[in-house]
Amino acid sequence: MGRQPCCDKVGLKKGPWTAEEDKKLINFILTNGQCCWRAVPKLAGLLRCGKSCRLRWTNYLRPDLKRGLLSEYEEKMVIDLHAQLGNRWSKIASHLPGRTDNEIKNHWNTHIKKKLKKMGIDPVTHKSLSITTEQSQAQPDQQPNQPLQEPQDQQQAIQVEEDPKFEPENGQNKEPEKAETSFDVSTITEEAKEEDQIMIPLFESIMNELFTDEVPIIEPSEILVPSATSTSPTTTSSSTSSSSYSNSPNFFEDLQLPDFDWSDDYNDTKIDNNNSSVALWDDDLIRSWNMLINDDGDGDRKQVFDTSANQYPRLIMDSESWAYGLF
DNA sequence: AATGGATGCAACCGCGGCGCT
């Protein structure tokens, strides 16, 4: 007897989401917050299963998502974390704010994996393919996707909150009492500096080669667009994402969106110190939201996001809308 | 300009974990 499907699939829509569906989902979650996903489609008037709604929200509609290519540092993080955690994409994603497990997984499979192979590095073991071949002959029992047991010095490159069940027997590397979902940017930034210094030579050589490869890395300075012009509807950017970012240090403080588990560190300009100043909402997204939410001609509904006010995307929610759920 | 393969990404599927009864 198989497991029952998560939802009654009869009459439910599948495939790409339409703007209308996005609008309904955004509207519902902005009004009610994230609650029982199973109930969401019915309450929001969607012919989707709850799972599909959750996926759409977490992977695409969530306002705290970064869009666009992973930065050099993010890619570096992914590789290092993958070496320690294996294919545990959600764990890896939890260390990269604004990135989803799906996005990282896709990026790994389509970009990083290919690059590593091209350079003769086994993307599973993170070791030279020749070494891996020798080892696989010597140790045929080794499981694929098994998190690589790094040498102690490399384990310290980035402290990763290990799942207890994956914890090494001694458990010495664990940082206790640290909420896994709250990404400590300042810590990572500091770690990044240390990491760069203590990175093992093999990994460093990989990275040097990796990031001088054919894929152009977009520098933050290239992403940042003067705010005064970024709100212009005649923006020349053809991309629907990452066209501009807020750099207001108080932006997230203004938002007050507990549901997204904002860390105080998001308000910290330490990010800027790392020359990777990014805000997680871009004008295009905000504009899309406004369109989605306001295009029904309902004069009563206020504009949710005012992209022109103060030159930054700013949340102007009526208090009633945020009174429910976790908002 | 047409076409077919390659690529990238959004979305789906099925399973495991966890909490509740």
Added chain:
DNA sequence: CAGCGCCGCGGTTGCATCCAT
């Protein structure tokens, strides 16, 4: 403690777009 239901995760698929010919 077992059964049930929900959520989240990781693997996979399908489709749109890109690119070479």
